[in-house]
């Protein structure tokens with residue numbers, strides 16, 4: 135089957151690594167971004183230079199109209215979507231809950247929760263056999279902080295990832311007989327723009343593996359979950375964290 139995969143937040147970090155690895159595995163890839171057109175274009179160019187198929191698509195995943203436009207644009211250019219990597223995320227302010235403003239809370243929930251729901255809904259309507267589709271796979275990128283809770287640093291972020299975990303559990307069962315598998319990848323601390331350099335340097339040696347992860351190490355798990363090799367894996371939460379529980 136031809137594979138056409140949309141990766142939200144594909145311009146940087148884990149999403150960019152996943153996009154390149156998906157392309158290496160033969161997927162035509164749509165690289166979504168919200169602000170960094172240049173970085174998204176660089177990812178797509180690298181894929182095309184290696185002989186793959188890639189496009190970029192701008193959309194704020196927390197905006198319903200932009201999400202619908204994005205899915206229509208990808209379908210028009212690449213064809214029927216077979217995979218979604220719900221990856222676009224923000225950490226939001228670091229600190230205690232009682233220091234957060236309403237706007238800060240809303241902004242994190244818009245991208246990390248509403249965005250995942252809007253993209254999942256859009257792709258189910260296109261991939262589900264109930265809607266005339268041919269099936270496919272969704273990978274939701276969550277975080278181990280969902281169960282760690284991240285007190286004094288990022289309860290809001292952690293709770294948003296708890297919602298992602300529940301989305302996978304419920305949706306995987308809802309669409310299991312409609313040709314769609316839904317799984318979670320829960321990365322540990324990974325060297326991207328999201329954690330501060332101070333956190334990466336301080337925490338790395340304390341982790342069971344003795345180091346932080348690289349985006350490609352998360353991307354490999356994403357590609358596997360999208361593949362037929364994972365055909366009986368549904369509703370799983372795959373922790374990729376160098377041993378951190």
Ligand code: NAP
Pocket residue numbers: 142143144145146147148149166167168169170171173193194195196221222223224245249275276277278320321322323324325326327328329
């Ligand atoms: P990153 O390097 O900060 O990249 C974030 C990506 O998300 C960028 O491509 C950004 O696009 C995009 N994005 C942000 N808000 C968006 C929006 N509203 N609409 C569309 N795209 C948006 O982050 P990362 O570390 O790769 O994180 C990727 C995922 O892994 C996130 O869900 C994150 O929570 C999760 N995760 C990361 C770690 C870690 O240690 N790094 C650990 C656990 C889980 P622009 O380039 O256009 O801004």
